[in-house]
Amino acid sequence: MIKIGIIGGTGYTAGELIRLVIHHPKSNIKNVVSRSCPGKLIHLIHQDLLGEKIENMKFSPVIDKNIDVVFLCSGHGRSRKELSNIPSKIKVIDLNQDFRIYDQSFFNGRKFIYGLPELQRDSIKKYDNIANPGCFATAILLSILPLANNNLLQKDIHISAVTGSTGSGKKHSDTNHFSWRNNNISVYKIFQHQHLQEIEQIIRIVQKNFSSNIYFVPYRGNFSRGIISTAYTHSVSPLDETIYMYKKYYKNHPFVHISDINIDVKQVINTNKCILYLFKEKSKLIIISIIDNLIKGASGQAIQNMNIMFNLEEDCGLRLKSVRF
Template identity: 50%
Template sequence: MIKVGIIGGAGYTAGELIRILLNHPKASIAFVQSTSQAGLPITDIHSDLVGDTVLSFASDVDYSVDVLFLCMGHGRSRSFVEKIPASFKGKIIDLSNDYRLKDAAEGFVYGLPELNIERIQQSDKIANPGCFATAIQLALLPLAKAGQLNEVHIHAVTGSTGAGQACTSTTHFSWRNNNASVYKSFEHQHLGEIGESMLQLQPAFNQDINFVPMRGNYSRGILASVYLNCDLSEEDAKVLFEKYYSEHRFVFVVDKNPDIKQVVNTNKALVYVKKHGTKLHIVSVIDNLLKGASGQAVQNMNLLFGLDEAEGLQLKPVAF
């Protein structure tokens, strides 16, 4: 069994991670650390786990584990990693954005399996991708691999859990309910990692990636609507996508325009390709907390330890 430790256990991503790992046949949770909730039962915060665990939040870190998942939020992982004792021999999977970009990676491998599966398998430290970044890259990777990228236009909407558990003026119920809004137009923090991945596959790419993110009035899920000029026919584009994802366990190229409920509660990504005149339109849907965060982190853990990539991740979507 893989001994797991979770750092920063009170947030949404940690809650989903705990839920998955409690039912993972090859993993065992050794501790869940939380500075703010130390000593309290995990079920006091993650009430969906009532009946599934009797663990309480720990205040200290046990470095005898095989893998540490860092769920502390952006900007805090780096200071934690710098204090890890040299005696620690385990692996690290960071769910923040601290190590995603190449100039800040410090030995961390960017953990998008559909891009870097072999590098992930050979690594000890993984920078888990961002949620918007995952959905958008899955819409673009096959085109970049084929050298077909040019200027890209993206509108994508995410659920409120993408903003984290802390309540803000744009996440509390009375503002978010029956509402929608645009934020961080053309300057979202995930653009950096998206751009680096595109250059990895298409080194000559030098066009804009225009990204307008939106807040949706629902809890979880991302829908990315991506389009660009493309000389490929619709049939050739579909073949390109199907070939690229043929050996990837969680990405499915579908024939019908997908919706978010098909993927919520799963590690799946559905990708739909359609040609409109000179424009190629790609729709990509994922669960921001699973394929966009904790599910992908467990997928990376499976790869790090030589397990079946889908171990513990056969989850049913909400569907309705």
């Protein structure tokens, strides 16, 4: 059994990690660190865990050194400090954004690789340190990777995407307060969202001759979880050929599916799936992408990366059905 530690245990991503791991057949949780709630029963914070086998476990003030892998969920900008206290023999999966950009991916003798399995599965097997992709980045990259892989991104890419309130984290703010978010929608960080940097980085690595721009407009949605992204760009290829190319690219990837009909966010909530829908209007190819931001966009993808690192079946513990109604 893989022995797991989690640092930053009170947030949404940690809560989802715990929920996934307690039903994972090849791993168990050794300890969960929270410096704000040490000694407190975990299920008093993550109340959906009442009645589960972890309900008597308490938050720890420090990480147990007798673990195989640690998940860092303590918040952006804090991973380097946490790593200073983690022995080099312990594998690391960082759910923060600290090591996603390649020129920032070295620290204290550790080299992090960008952990998008549908792009770097073979490389992930060889690394002990994974930078888990951002939620927007996951949804968007999966929608355009096959085009980049075939050198078909020749002009600007325009993207809009809506995320649920859990994408803002558990810490209270004006923009995730119920009274503001309910019956409301807003744009933020136009063309400047932090995930745009990792999207551009990956696309320019996959398609080295890509020299156009990527324009990204993110929205705050009035729902709790999920992302729907719409990307469009110039395309001269017939739609049926493009769909075939996407299905071929993702043929051996268990969590990405191409739909023949239009899609909606509820199809992926509570799953590690990404579902894509493609159509054309004149010379524009439009790709709609949906994921659960807390699972495929965070904790589920982290488990997927762990499975690959430890040579398990990639979908081990992640065979989840959506909550459709």
